[in-house]
Amino acid sequence: MTFKRTLLSILALSLCLLCPYHIASGETAPLRGGDPELTFVIDRSYSTTTIKLPVLCRNERAQGLCRRLTGYFARRFERELILLSNELINLEEGEFQHVRLHGEQSVYLFFLKNTEAPLTTLYAVSFQYLPNVPERRMVETFNFDREEERNVPFEELFEDPELASMLVARYMEKAYAGSKSPLFDVLVTATEYRPSNFIVVHDGLRFFFAPGIIDFNTDEVETLKVPLDELTAAGPHKRWWPSLNEESDPGKK
Numbered sequence: 001m002t003f004k005r006t007l008l009s010i011l012a013l014s015l016c017l018l019c020p021y022h023i024a025s026g027e028t029a030p031l032r033g034g035d036p037e038l039t040f041v042i043d044r045s046y047s048t049t050t051i052k053l054p055v056l057c058r059n060e061r062a063q064g065l066c067r068r069l070t071g072y073f074a075r076r077f078e079r080e081l082i083l084l085s086n087e088l089i090n091l092e093e094g095e096f097q098h099v100r101l102h103g104e105q106s107v108y109l110f111f112l113k114n115t116e117a118p119l120t121t122l123y124a125v126s127f128q129y130l131p132n133v134p135e136r137r138m139v140e141t142f143n144f145d146r147e148e149e150r151n152v153p154f155e156e157l158f159e160d161p162e163l164a165s166m167l168v169a170r171y172m173e174k175a176y177a178g179s180k181s182p183l184f185d186v187l188v189t190a191t192e193y194r195p196s197n198f199i200v201v202h203d204g205l206r207f208f209f210a211p212g213i214i215d216f217n218t219d220e221v222e223t224l225k226v227p228l229d230e231l232t233a234a235g236p237h238k239r240w241w242p243s244l245n246e247e248s249d250p251g252k253k
Contacts, residue, residue: 042071051109107125123139125137138221159236208222
């Protein structure tokens with residue numbers, strides 16, 4: 001695998017955001033397993049994805065979301081394997097054979113309720129096994145508004161989201177000033193445009209990075225908390241950080 005391909009793969013996996021996907025009527029056909037284990041296996045031409053869902057997915061209100069997430073991870077991995085297989089075709093040869101690679105992926109989903117704000121965080125821990133490639137590990141996060149039942153993007157957390165993005169990027173540069181990873185500058189640039197893969201905590205934001213983004217020689221997922229004090233200039237909304245209400249009202253102290 002070339003360095004460029006490695007770069008694109010890592011960034012695509014570590015910086016992605018959850019988008020609304022429509023699940024076709026045939027989406028349920030390949031599923032095997034399920035209740036009471038809440039484990040599903042999706043077999044496709046290039047990939048096999050095994051997903052372990054949390055108990056919350058038994059709830060009728062959560063079933064639609066859980067099925068969309070199951071399809072999202074399976075489709076994305078299949079698409080990645082298709083692209084990788086196509087890159088191996090030598091178009092300069094008169095006759096060429098299409099090499100169909102097959103990869104396996106295990107995804108574990110966890111829900112965590114924010115006790116101070118109307119948010120529930122979804123953690124997706126993934127392990128990918130590709131031919132002739134070391135095991136890849138990822139942590140992806142999504143923040144859901146429990147009251148409105150929708151994903152909350154970074155732009156809705158602050159009065160000035162562009163300033164907030166810049167403040168996060170500057171804090172990352174300061175925190176990882178010694179990073180020698182060739183991917184770090186790309187991460188900072190992407191963060192300035194739109195921060196991703198974070199959760200809202202009571203005193204700031206916590207970010208997760210795929211192995212190799214910060215330290216090119218590690219195979220461990222890395223995490224960084226950006227304190228809320230570093231983001232006050234961007235106007236964090238009190239809906240997501242209720243502690244700001246207490247700070248603005250001396251009578252509550």
